[in-house]
Amino acid sequence: EAQVTQNPRYLITVTGKKLTVTCSQNMNHEYMSWYRQDPGLGLRQIYYSMNVEVTDKGDVPEGYKVSRKEKRNFPLILESPSPNQTSLYFCASSPKNTGELFFGEGSRLTVL
Amino acid sequence: GQSLEQPSEVTAVEGAIVQINCTYQTSGFYGLSWYQQHDGGAPTFLSYNALDGLEETGRFSSFLSRSDSYGYLLLQELQMKDSASYFCAGRKGGKLIFGQGTELSVKP
Numbered sequence: 001e002a003q004v005t006q007n008p009r010y011l012i013t014v015t016g017k018k019l020t021v022t023c024s025q026n027m028n029h030e031y032m033s034w035y036r037q038d039p040g041l042g043l044r045q046i047y048y049s050m051n052v053e054v055t056d057k058g059d060v061p062e063g064y065k066v067s068r069k070e071k072r073n074f075p076l077i078l079e080s081p082s083p084n085q086t087s088l089y090f091c092a093s094s095p096k097n098t099g100e101l102f103f104g105e106g107s108r109l110t111v112l
Numbered sequence: 113g114q115s116l117e118q119p120s121e122v123t124a125v126e127g128a129i130v131q132i133n134c135t136y137q138t139s140g141f142y143g144l145s146w147y148q149q150h151d152g153g154a155p156t157f158l159s160y161n162a163l164d165g166l167e168e169t170g171r172f173s174s175f176l177s178r179s180d181s182y183g184y185l186l187l188q189e190l191q192m193k194d195s196a197s198y199f200c201a202g203r204k205g206g207k208l209i210f211g212q213g214t215e216l217s218v219k220p
Contacts, residue, residue, distance in 0.1 A: 033208065042199065042212040043155070050206050058207060090154060099145040099160030099203060106154055 002027045006091050006104035013081060014112050021076045021107050023091030030096040032074040033058065034066065036087040037106075043090065049074055050096075081111040116200050116211035123217045124190055132185045132214045134200035141202035144176050144183040149197045149213070158198075159185065190218050 004025045013019055025032065033048035035058075045058030049068040063085055065077040074093075078085060088108050092101040116136045124130040134144065143162040147155040161167050161176035161183060173186040187194055197213045 031206065033206070035210075040212070043201075043210040045208050045210075048206040048208070056206055059209070092155075099143050099162065099201075100157045101145070101147070101155075101201075101208070103154040103156070106152075 002102070004091055004093055004102050004104035006089075006107045008107060009105060010108050012110045012112065015082055016080050019078050019081060019109075021078075021089060021091075021109070023074045023076065023104060024072050025074075025093040025102070026072065027093060027095075027102065028071065029093035029102070030071070032068065032091065032093045033101075034064070034074070034076045035090045035092065036060065036085075037090065038087050046076065046089075078109075081109075083111050085109065086111050114202075114204070114209050116202055116209060118198075118200060118211040118214045120212070121215045121217070123219060125219050126190055126192060128190050129186065129188050130190060130216065132187075132198050132200075132216070134183045134185075134211055136181050136183075136200075136202055136209075140204050141178075143203065144174070145201045145203070146172075146174050146185045147199045147201065149199065151196075155199065187216075192218050192220070194218050 007022045030051045034046040035043045037043050044060045047066040049055045091104040094101045145160045146158040149155040159174035166175045171188045176183040195218045199213045200211045
């Protein structure tokens with residue numbers, strides 16, 4: 001089944017404790033991206049990757065890192081999480097140059 | 113800056129037709145996409161307009177006019193299950209900008 005898989009789906013952590021949210025897709029898509037969704041603010045892009053070893057900042061990259069060592073994986077790293085990073089996070093992928101994004105199920109993160 | 117504007121809420125009755133508008137303040141978007149999101153769920157793709165004009169997919173249609181920086185999503189024969197949030201999104205290179213979403217409530 002074609003899908004984008006994120007883990008963990010739910011996480012409660014404390015300020016400053018490094019964490020990684022994994023994202024994997026099995027559709028051989030070139031493009032992958034991360035978003036956070038907060039009430040009243042819609043979906044905001046954190047980082048994106050056009051292909052392996054190519055990453056770039058979206059609208060809200062502060063406090064996040066990403067890597068794209070393999071085509072299928074695009075982990076989101078929070079080196080020192082803070083409470084303002086409490087949010088619902090989505091990973092998505094798409095074939096190159098199309099308008100159709102395939103989203104993962106989301107990861108709800110709470111930073112205390 | 114770059115932004116996409118949508119109405120925050122729309123209400124309609126079952127069986128009706130509703131149009132959700134999206135206007136944008138930037139140039140150079142490659143096209144406009146539309147997504148549906150039910151409470152707490154993942155956004156799912158509905159439609160994409162790469163060029164001006166109307167795209168039809170079943171009960172859903174989407175329209176784009178790049179000269180007017182305007183698009184809309186048209187939902188026909190509304191069903192209760194269409195109650196959800198709808199987002200337009202513009203892509204510029206790898207950057208994707210979403211509107212803040214329109215919450216559609218379908219009443220019996």
